[in-house]
Amino acid sequence: MKVKDVLVTQKKNFNILKQAYDNDRLSHAYLFYGEKGTGKKEMAYALACMLYCKNGCCFECPECKRILSGNHINVSYITVDDDKRQISKEQIIQLQDEFSKTSLEEGPRVYIVDGIDETSISGQNSLLKFIEEPQNKEKTIGIFIATELSNVVTTIQSRCVLEHFDNIPRDSLRDIIHESGIELIDASLLSCLTNDSDEALEIYKNDNYFMVRDSFLELLDIKTKKDMTLFYLKNQMFYSDYQNLNMLLSFILQFLEDVNLSKNSTDKLILKPLCDKILSYKKKNNNLEEKYENILNDFKMLKANVLAKNVFFDIVDKFI
Numbered sequence: 001m002k003v004k005d006v007l008v009t010q011k012k013n014f015n016i017l018k019q020a021y022d023n024d025r026l027s028h029a030y031l032f033y034g035e036k037g038t039g040k041k042e043m044a045y046a047l048a049c050m051l052y053c054k055n056g057c058c059f060e061c062p063e064c065k066r067i068l069s070g071n072h073i074n075v076s077y078i079t080v081d082d083d084k085r086q087i088s089k090e091q092i093i094q095l096q097d098e099f100s101k102t103s104l105e106e107g108p109r110v111y112i113v114d115g116i117d118e119t120s121i122s123g124q125n126s127l128l129k130f131i132e133e134p135q136n137k138e139k140t141i142g143i144f145i146a147t148e149l150s151n152v153v154t155t156i157q158s159r160c161v162l163e164h165f166d167n168i169p170r171d172s173l174r175d176i177i178h179e180s181g182i183e184l185i186d187a188s189l190l191s192c193l194t195n196d197s198d199e200a201l202e203i204y205k206n207d208n209y210f211m212v213r214d215s216f217l218e219l220l221d222i223k224t225k226k227d228m229t230l231f232y233l234k235n236q237m238f239y240s241d242y243q244n245l246n247m248l249l250s251f252i253l254q255f256l257e258d259v260n261l262s263k264n265s266t267d268k269l270i271l272k273p274l275c276d277k278i279l280s281y282k283k284k285n286n287n288l289e290e291k292y293e294n295i296l297n298d299f300k301m302l303k304a305n306v307l308a309k310n311v312f313f314d315i316v317d318k319f320i
């Protein structure tokens with residue numbers, strides 16, 4: 001996700017911050033929480049841009065660019081290092097040390113702690129005093145980012161303005177993925193697999209994704225029992241893998257949801273490029289609810305560790 005995307009996907013949260021900024025009522029500490037991929041880090045950077053941009057947060061001017069590239073001396077970011085499980089006490093001490101000194105550049109200062117819920121209790125406690133009284137004269141704003149709010153000590157929660165980040169609607173996520181240069185059909189399918197656009201791009205690098213995609217599209221064209229059996233035999237090894245089958249199921253479920261949606265209108269379909277197939281499937285099947293229930297049941301079976309290859313047979317049989 002790009003930072004400017006939060007203006008659309010998290011408009012409500014952005015507007016709350018913008019309004020506070022315009023009225024000179026920004027808090028000195030925020031806690032952004034919500035699932036992965038909801039734009040919390042991006043919003044933290046948007047807030048930093050807001051403080052420095054002369055065009056009302058344009059993300060294009062030199063000030064915005066400096067912040068977004070991580071080169072602004074007054075904006076600091078720490079997160080869990082790749083090889084660690086937690087933000088370390090040393091990282092926190094270093095941050096506090098940096099903020100106790102006068103900056104070489106005038107203007108408000110922002111520190112972002114991405115993963116406060118992945119910081120030890122003692123690490124979190126050492127931040128408390130810092131939140132209350134940063135030791136420099138400039139206006140200082142702390143932004144804490146968490147996926148699991150319950151892992152953040154209540155003493156930090158009570159000192160922050162809490163902002164919850166809702167999951168991004170699937171159609172917006174699809175459009176974000178598409179805008180990053182991925183074909184609409186793939187963006188649509190990838191949006192069924194994750195809530196996180198960065199994770200979607202990772203999945204897109206995986207060969208198995210393309211194999212599932214191709215066989216899913218093939219499945220949509222099967223018309224006879226004989227073809228169905230051939231399809232099953234050809235793919236049964238590949239779909240004895242839990243993750244591959246899980247991916248296929250996610251596509252099928254979204255397809256059936258779209259079939260259902262298309263009763264009213266085709267404007268809101270997630271799998272828009274498959275619109276023709278969705279409409280013809282709707283025409284051919286008058287037991288849609290039953291089909292949906294059956295496939296949902298397959299999902300549950302898979303979660304309950306029923307052998308993937310048995311579930312695969314059931315899916316093919318019931319979907320067609």
Ligand SMILES: [Zn+2]
Pocket residue numbers: 049053054055056057058059060061062063064065
């Ligand atoms: Zn700007």
